Amino acid sequence: MTKINNNSLSYDVAIHRIGRIWMSVALIVILAVPLAISIHFKVWPAAGPLLGGLLPIMMIYVPIGIIEVITFSPMLGSGATYLAFTTGNLTNLKVPCALNALEIADIEPGSSQGEIISTIAVATSSLVTNLVLIIGVLLFVQLTPLLASPLLKPAFENILPALFGALGYLYISKNWKLAVVPVTLMIIIFILVPTAPVGILIPVSALSAIAAARLMYKKNLI
Amino acid sequence: MYDYRNSAFMFLLGAIVALFVTVQSLVFLRTAWSEGKRQGLDAKKMRRAVISSAVFTLVPSLSILLTMLTLSGALGLALPWIRLSVIGAVTYELPAAEAAAQAAGASLAGAGVPLDVFSLIAWVMTLGIMSGPIFIIAYFKKLQGRVNKIKVEDNRWGTLLISAMFVGLISSFLGSALAGGLVSILTLLSSALIMVICIQLEQKAGIKLFKDFALPLSMVGAMALAILYAGLLGG
Numbered sequence: 441m442t443k444i445n446n447n448s449l450s451y452d453v454a455i456h457r458i459g460r461i462w463m464s465v466a467l468i469v470i471l472a473v474p475l476a477i478s479i480h481f482k483v484w485p486a487a488g489p490l491l492g493g494l495l496p497i498m499m500i501y502v503p504i505g506i507i508e509v510i511t512f513s514p515m516l517g518s519g520a521t522y523l524a525f526t527t528g529n530l531t532n533l534k535v536p537c538a539l540n541a542l543e544i545a546d547i548e549p550g551s552s553q554g555e556i557i558s559t560i561a562v563a564t565s566s567l568v569t570n571l572v573l574i575i576g577v578l579l580f581v582q583l584t585p586l587l588a589s590p591l592l593k594p595a596f597e598n599i600l601p602a603l604f605g606a607l608g609y610l611y612i613s614k615n616w617k618l619a620v621v622p623v624t625l626m627i628i629i630f631i632l633v634p635t636a637p638v639g640i641l642i643p644v645s646a647l648s649a650i651a652a653a654r655l656m657y658k659k660n661l662i
Numbered sequence: 663m664y665d666y667r668n669s670a671f672m673f674l675l676g677a678i679v680a681l682f683v684t685v686q687s688l689v690f691l692r693t694a695w696s697e698g699k700r701q702g703l704d705a706k707k708m709r710r711a712v713i714s715s716a717v718f719t720l721v722p723s724l725s726i727l728l729t730m731l732t733l734s735g736a737l738g739l740a741l742p743w744i745r746l747s748v749i750g751a752v753t754y755e756l757p758a759a760e761a762a763a764q765a766a767g768a769s770l771a772g773a774g775v776p777l778d779v780f781s782l783i784a785w786v787m788t789l790g791i792m793s794g795p796i797f798i799i800a801y802f803k804k805l806q807g808r809v810n811k812i813k814v815e816d817n818r819w820g821t822l823l824i825s826a827m828f829v830g831l832i833s834s835f836l837g838s839a840l841a842g843g844l845v846s847i848l849t850l851l852s853s854a855l856i857m858v859i860c861i862q863l864e865q866k867a868g869i870k871l872f873k874d875f876a877l878p879l880s881m882v883g884a885m886a887l888a889i890l891y892a893g894l895l896g897g
Contacts, residue, residue: 451697451700454693455693456802456803456806458689458690458693459798459802460799460803462686462689462690463795463798463799464799465682466682466686466748466749466795467792467795467796467799469678469679469682469748470679470748470749470788470791470792471788473675473679473744473784473788474781474784474785474788474789476675477672477675477780477781477784478781478785480671481666481777481781483777483778483780483781484781485778485781485782485785486782488765489762489765489766489782490765490782490785490786491765492764492765493758493761493762493763493764493765493766493782493783493786494761494762494786494789494790496761497757497758497761497762497786497790498789498790498793500757501754501758501790501791501793502793505791505792505793505794505795505797506793506794506797508794509794509797509798509801509802509805510805511827511830511831512831513798513802513805513806513809514806514809514823514824514827515824515827515828515831518802518806519690519693519694521798521802521806522690522798522802523686523687523690525749525794525795525798526683526686526748526749526795527683527686527687527747527748527749528746528747528748528749528750528751528791529722529726529746529750529751529752530751531751531753531831531835532722532725532726532751532752532753533719533722533723533726535831536718536722536877537715537718537719539828540714540715540718540877541711541714541715544710544711544714544873544874545707545710545711547707548821549824549825549828550809550813550820550821550824552701553698553701553703555694556694556695556697556698556701556703556708557698557703557707557708557711559690559691559693559694560691560694560695560698560708560711560712560715561711561714561715562690562715563687563688563690563691563694564687564691564711564712564715564716564719565715565716565718565719566683566686566687567684567687567688567691567716568715568716568719568720568723569719569722569723569726569747570680570683570684570687570747572719572720572723572724572726572727573680573723573726573727573730573743573746573747574680576727576730576731576743577673577676577739577740577743580731580734580739583727583731584731587724587727587728587731588728588731588732591889592889593892594845594888594889594891594892594893595885595886595888595889596724596725596728596885597888598845598846598849598884598885598888599721599722599725599881599885600835600838600839601835601839601842601846601847601849601850601853601884601888602849602850602852602853602880602881602882602884602885602888603722603835603853603877603881604832604835604836604839604850604853605836605839605849605850605851605852605853605854605857605880605884606853606854606856606857606876606877606880606881606884607832607877608832608833608835608836608850608854609853609854609857609858610857610877611825611828611829611832612829612832612836615825615826615828615829618822618825618826618829619829619832619833622829622830622833622834623833623836623837625833625837626833626834626836626837626838627836627837627840627841629837630837630838630840630841630842631841634841634842636838638834638835638838639753641834641837641838642830642831642834643830644834645830645831645833645834645837646826646827646830646831646834647830648830649826649827649829649830649833650823650826650827650830652826653822653823653825653826654819657818657819657822662822
């Protein structure tokens with residue numbers, strides 16, 4: 441038993457080390473892109489427009505970036521977190537993908553086996569998205585009229601309800617008591633402010649769910 | 663006229679980034695697979711995770727592809743490809759590019775942005791998304807340590823805490839969809855209903871495929887119905 445725990449511990453240490461190294465390299469790689477553009481084309485952005493473009497974006501996306509780490513990482517586990525935050529598209533792809541894989545494997549999220557399954561799911565998902573984007577680049581002319589057709593517009597506009605309806609049923613049917621407070625709160629907020637950004641409301645919803653869960657747990661209601 | 667946006671240089675950058683993401687994903691896949699084998703996790707379960715994740719990813723990837731095509735009008739193909747391959751998101755790239763274009767007094771609506779605006783957009787899109795990864799490098803290990811501590815001290819609460827986070831995430835999207843108009847509500851309900859049918863088919867008829875592919879089936883079915891609802895309701 442001690443050996444297994446030691447091995448799990450060494451995996452945990454190793455995945456954090458590998459994750460940090462890859463994430464640091466990823467930051468260098470993405471920074472190298474605008475740098476290479478500026479050097480190659482000999483065009484550097486002026487400070488004024490750069491700050492003017494960055495400030496409104498950072499005011500929204502710096503808190504969202506930090507909140508996403510705090511909210512998603514306990515669900516995803518270490519390996520999947522490092523990889524998902526490097527390859528991006530978390531809420532619309534990587535997190536639901538990991539949830540789905542855990543559900544199919546019948547494994548608890550946050551467990552040591554859950555860590556393995558969610559990492560495998562996120563890695564596979566990243567590879568497939570990468571391949572789809574490469575195909576999209578190669579077949580740009582053929583694909584554009586198809587994907588951008590007015591007929592398919594309502595389908596792509598409703599991709600999130602189509603994803604979260606099924607996921608919602610799966611998780612809420614199993615944890616309906618946990619869902620009462622956050623679902624009610626979110627419906628009220630979205631009725632009052634229909635344009636409210638979901639990214640900012642995810643932590644609000646998660647915190648309300650945690651508070652309700654804690655209260656019910658203390659009172660032995662769940 | 664030389665199209666810098668779709669130049670060989672830009673596609674070379676795209677290919678390097680795509681190669682980086684591929685290698686990283688393969689390294690993590692291999693590491694997790696080896697650890698799974700070491701823990702005695704059934705190889706069939708891991709293979710099912712690969713296949714179901716690959717199939718599930720196809721539809722959301724098409725939506726990412728659509729964002730790439732949308733941005734390609736003003737920015738060419740290579741830059742949106744790069745940005746959506748690494749630390750990018752459908753919900754982020756378009757507003758970031760628009761904010762940068764506006765700051766330079768330009769617009770994404772035209773056929774193509776000038777080179778100086780293109781360079782500015784590349785910098786803004788890149789620098790604006792770096793907070794999450796920097797936070798992870800600096801604090802994630804500590805954060806994970808805290809979550810593990812909670813689980814060691816009270817395993818049941820630790821499990822409930824993670825379930826509550828899941829439910830919180832899903833609830834925010836349910837609320838958004840329910841307040842998003844009739845087509846959105848009907849799509850949401852259709853997706854849930856198809857999921858119920860898939861689960862019933864799996865449980866009653868014992869067809870495992872319906873469990874493995876319930877989510878992509880529900881998504882594609884509901885998206886197809888969204889076309890029908892929009893046609894009927896004019897939404």
